[in-house]
Amino acid sequence: MSLSQLVAPHLPYLRRLSRALTGSQTSGDAHAVAALEAIVADPDLLRRDIAPRVALFRVLLDIWQRVPTNRAEGADAPVGAIERHAGQALSVLGLRARAAFLLDVLEGLSREEIGQALGASPEEVDRLVQEASREISAQIASDVLIIEDEPIIAMDIEALVEGLGHRVTGIARTHAEAVASVAVHRPGLVLADIQLADGSSGLDAVNEILTRIEVPVIFITAYPERLLTGERPEPAFLITKPFSVDAVRAVISQALFFGQQAQGPASRAAAG
Incomplete structure (x- = not known):
């Protein structure tokens, strides 16, 4: 199997x-491209002793953790609002803890696989997930x-969101209802079906x-692969149906870590 055939499904x-790690399509896709370029330059980075998806995540996380602007704000910090808020968020929640939590609840990896992706022991993985x-x-x-x-799905989401301590200010079934709801009460977060x-x-x-x-x-979509092509402006945050409480909580x-005022054009979805 060629390298491209091995990587493409993942x-x-x-x-x-x-x-999810970076909070935007632009920055996220740039990190993903950097990971792929690193693998093309050195195919041995895609370790054959672990699952291809986990090996890909391992390369991505290694690059992500080594980028200075991902560590803290400073002289080299990017000027965009999303990146500024990301730097502030990272001072609250450590890089490895955040990555471990997302690998657990968003990607559904086992503790062993998370350890392989992060280069951590199962005990450290447990500690990181608990910290997050x-x-x-x-x-x-x-x-x-x-x-x-x-x-029924709307009711499930409402109960789930309220169970996490948030307040549901409106449930819209159509485009027009959604716009009208925002005019009445400005939300701090929007959860949207496609x-x-x-x-x-x-x-x-x-x-x-x-x-x-x-x-x-x-x-929220049952078909994340349709919105994750990297070919046009796309959502930064996705929840896959059927969803779990932990996955919704994580996303x-x-x-919210990136701030209510941190959403710029780069993170907006294109009109379908």
């Missing part, structure tokens, strides 16, 4: 993890708008909302 998940969980549990609550056309009840697009609804306010957005926390 690229959407490499992009998803990289975007403690920090995330202390997260300040936010007002959440849910854009979801399936009533396909809505009237045939409209959650992507379009979110794009219109983002012309009016700056707010973190998380998309909500990541989105």
